[in-house]
Amino acid sequence: MSLYQVQKFLYNLNREEKLQSRFREDKHATLATYELTDDEFTALASGDIGLLYVFGVNGQILMHYAAFLQIEWFDYLQLMRGGIDKHGPVRAGIYAMTGGGKQFAEAGKTGEES
Amino acid sequence: MSLVYAGILSHAPGITGRAHLAPNAAVRDAFYACLHKQAAEIRASEAEVLLVVAAEHFANFFMDNMPAYCLGIGEKHTGPIEDSDWLKIEKTTIPGAPEVALKIVKSMLKSVDLAYSEEWQCDHGIMVPLHFLTPNYDLPVIPCNINCQGPPLTPLSRVWQFGQALRQACDEQTERIAIVGTGGISHWPATPDSGKINEDWDREFLQRLMNQDMHKLLAYVDEEVYSQAGQGGFEIRTLIATAAAARGPGELQFYSAELPIFAVGCTVARFEITA
Numbered sequence: 127m128s129l130y131q132v133q134k135f136l137y138n139l140n141r142e143e144k145l146q147s148r149f150r151e152d153k154h155a156t157l158a159t160y161e162l163t164d165d166e167f168t169a170l171a172s173g174d175i176g177l178l179y180v181f182g183v184n185g186q187i188l189m190h191y192a193a194f195l196q197i198e199w200f201d202y203l204q205l206m207r208g209g210i211d212k213h214g215p216v217r218a219g220i221y222a223m224t225g226g227g228k229q230f231a232e233a234g235k236t237g238e239e240s
Numbered sequence: 241m242s243l244v245y246a247g248i249l250s251h252a253p254g255i256t257g258r259a260h261l262a263p264n265a266a267v268r269d270a271f272y273a274c275l276h277k278q279a280a281e282i283r284a285s286e287a288e289v290l291l292v293v294a295a296e297h298f299a300n301f302f303m304d305n306m307p308a309y310c311l312g313i314g315e316k317h318t319g320p321i322e323d324s325d326w327l328k329i330e331k332t333t334i335p336g337a338p339e340v341a342l343k344i345v346k347s348m349l350k351s352v353d354l355a356y357s358e359e360w361q362c363d364h365g366i367m368v369p370l371h372f373l374t375p376n377y378d379l380p381v382i383p384c385n386i387n388c389q390g391p392p393l394t395p396l397s398r399v400w401q402f403g404q405a406l407r408q409a410c411d412e413q414t415e416r417i418a419i420v421g422t423g424g425i426s427h428w429p430a431t432p433d434s435g436k437i438n439e440d441w442d443r444e445f446l447q448r449l450m451n452q453d454m455h456k457l458l459a460y461v462d463e464e465v466y467s468q469a470g471q472g473g474f475e476i477r478t479l480i481a482t483a484a485a486a487r488g489p490g491e492l493q494f495y496s497a498e499l500p501i502f503a504v505g506c507t508v509a510r511f512e513i514t515a
């Protein structure tokens with residue numbers, strides 16, 4: 127388990143546009159420079175939000191990564207719940223789920239812009 | 241006295257990014273109106289510099305070298321780091337205030353150990369406030385970060401001292417300086433619980449803050465904050481620092497827990513600046 131390395135990669139990715147281009151072009155070569163377990167490598171290469179959440183990736187870092195992956199808001203929340211269903215509770219950090227999987231916000235039906 | 245304005249506001253990314261998803265458009269627009277009023281108050285103060293006491297979300301600092309406090313002294317800053325379509329704020333360059341920032345750092349170092357940086361990327365924690373407060377990005381900005389994300393975090397007693405040192409540093413300048421503190425109160429952002437808000441806890445906190453009740457503010461402990469207000473509650477540091485800098489009583493101009501799509505109790509307030 128090298129959560130630090132997983133987060134370090136995502137931190138760099140989230141804030142460096144050049145790294146984002148390189149990652150889009152060649153995920154495996156980009157990830158190879160980090161000390162990752164096979165599970166971590168696969169989760170990052172495939173954009174497995176649920177598993178990364180369960181690993182304990184800081185929520186802010188993961189949220190920005192989900193935005194980079196163009197995942198819609200409610201899909202992103204559901205992917206985290208799905209991760210817990212599949213892999214169990216969050217293993218580290220301060221972003222554990224405490225609401226029992228309940229949904230606390232709903233989208234407006236009209237989607238009215240201001 | 242060169243501190244000419246002190247206030248607080250929320251910064252959650254949904255405030256801009258998920259505006260179109262808010263079911264309660266009337267409450268949302270009332271919140272936006274208060275943010276625009278805050279912008280007008282800052283303009284009316286004739287502030288020459290806007291210092292934003294923020295809780296960044298891994299735009300500049302990571303656990304390889306995490307400062308408890310850092311001030312941005314660069315000539316310019318960039319942001320947002322997030323996908324522009326997601327945040328609904330275009331990528332831009334924001335003017336800094338390097339000379340004033342450096343003078344503030346020098347003054348604060350007499351009593352507080354703070355880091356400084358000539359490079360600064362802004363995430364939603366600063367971009368959302370700027371989007372409302374200086375939408376043309378024509379007011380020089382000094383970004384400031386208090387680590388609220390990567391524990392161990394600076395204790396609240398130190399946060400108060402930081403706010404006092406910031407005030408002292410502002411008082412020594414001839415430039416007119418506005419300070420906004422930006423953080424959430426109770427919230428569980430970036431978890432499946434996003435949208436959960438502990439309104440009672442928020443209102444109690446805001447009462448302590450508006451009353452400048454230092455003893456009750458510094459009585460919060462992180463374990464209790466985490467259980468009652470979530471990891472997002474750690475951001476009260478930015479609000480407490482701003483209160484300590486202002487010294488005067490606060491006026492709560494807006495609070496609503498009715499916009500859970502924004503993932504935070506939406507807040508706008510200002511403080512009197514007293515000697």
Ligand SMILES: [Fe+2]
Nearest residue numbers: 295365424475
């Ligand atoms: Fe935040």
